[in-house]
Amino acid sequence: MFRPKLPDTPHVPSITTHIPQDHVPAPSAGRSVAPFVGAGAGAVAAVVVVGVVLTALLAAVAVSAVSVAIAAVVLRSLVTGANKR
Helix, strand or coil: CCCCCCCCCCCCCCCCCCCCCCCCCCCCCCCCCHHHHHHHHHHHHHHHHHHHHHHHHHHHHHHHHHHHHHHHHHHHHHHHHHHHC
16 A cells, blocks of 8 residues: 555567677787786876975975075165164
């Protein structure tokens, strides 16, 4: 009584096709390629992470250099201003 009535779905006939098996499979060395693909993806991820870290360090050094340069200019102006008085 409380269960919903679902409409009947029409039956769709399945289509089967015949694929000829004339080709000869290439001989393999017996090893899977999957480990090499995984290692390649890991290597790419490691290179990206190292690149991001090095870029962040370079940005930190640049910001520190600019702040030290500004502090040096301010101190120089204070010292030369005191000598002129």
